[in-house]
Amino acid sequence: MxxxxxxxxxxxxxxxxxxxxxxxxxxxxxxxxxxxxxxxxxxxxxxxxxxxxxxxxxxxxxxxxxxxxxTDGLGLVADLTRLGISLAGCTVLLLGAGGASRGVIGPLLDAGVTYLVVANRTVSKAQAIAANFDSRVQACSLQAIPKQTYRLLINATSSGLAGERPDIDIKHLNGCQLAYDMVYGAEPTAFMQWAKQHGVPQQADGLGMLLSQAAAAFNIWRGVTPDIEPVLAMLKLQLKA
Structure with a gap:
């Protein structure tokens, strides 16, 4: 091929x-x-x-x-699984209400997420997305995020491309196990650095998601799912070169 x-x-x-x-x-x-x-x-x-x-x-x-x-959502779920995150019974805070968010909510719910909050600067965009799902999905502004423990925090905004992060309160990091940024690069994003500074035990960027969604597409075409690990290692080296 x-x-x-x-x-x-x-x-x-x-x-x-x-x-x-x-x-x-x-x-x-x-x-x-x-x-x-x-x-x-x-x-x-x-x-x-x-x-x-x-x-x-x-x-x-x-x-x-x-x-x-x-396959974007499949790619995210596969990468989270690779990182050791159990989505069964998981609570998720998803930042951003663009196409990246729309594509991953369904697969996250299918994987066992029990409660997911979509937070966005323009709340109407978050509400439009949440309306496509059941009561497990809620919408709010970045300043009105419900106070509870979110085991998984996902940045689906493009803020990392500009070296920035979404403007949310550090209290939402309490109890978070993984801060995941869909943006990737040679160095940790501002969002990942911020989460690490405030005690989140694990951070990851979206390179694994990129490869996992490609592997899922390959499976649709050819009936085989490639192993992403060798490619992931190679791309990480290339990013740092």
Missing amino acids: QYEAILAPLDGFADSWRDFVAGGGKGGNVTVPFKEQAYQLAEVLSARAQQAGAVNTLYLNAQGQLCGDN
Whole structure:
């Protein structure tokens, strides 16, 4: 098989996909800013894609239909499991209400999370996401986060790209076992550093999630799930080079 990057014009994703299929393409990954367009283009959507409102994995089924899936949540759950976090009965504080949050809530609930709070600067965006789920999911602003213990704290904002972190009170770190930032880089993000300074025992970035969602997509296409550990070690070395 061949797997390579294709740069689609902002207003030409559908045409680029059709050209790819006409040239023999069977499946592909989709990244920003095209995940919503891929959702609209797909003829058959998985439950995960419907919940997320976005597609990051496309493939043709045996009937030739274009199928859309979303493996972001699978990637996060797989990485959390790799890090030793048990999601059964877990309470989660999820920061941010963008596409990254939408894609992971369903798989987190399926993995056993019993209570999840989506906190966002603009509370209406968090409420719009929570409305897609049952009472296990609540929404609030960053300043009105319910006071309780969150075993897992996930930063799904892009603040780390600017060297910043979401503006939340340190009291929400009490009892937290893992501070997870979906952003990744050569050094720990500001969010990870902040959590470590205030006693959170474990911090992780999103590189493992990136690889795990790719492995889940590969399984959809080929029926085999690759081992991410050798690739993870290689990428960590490359990031520090």
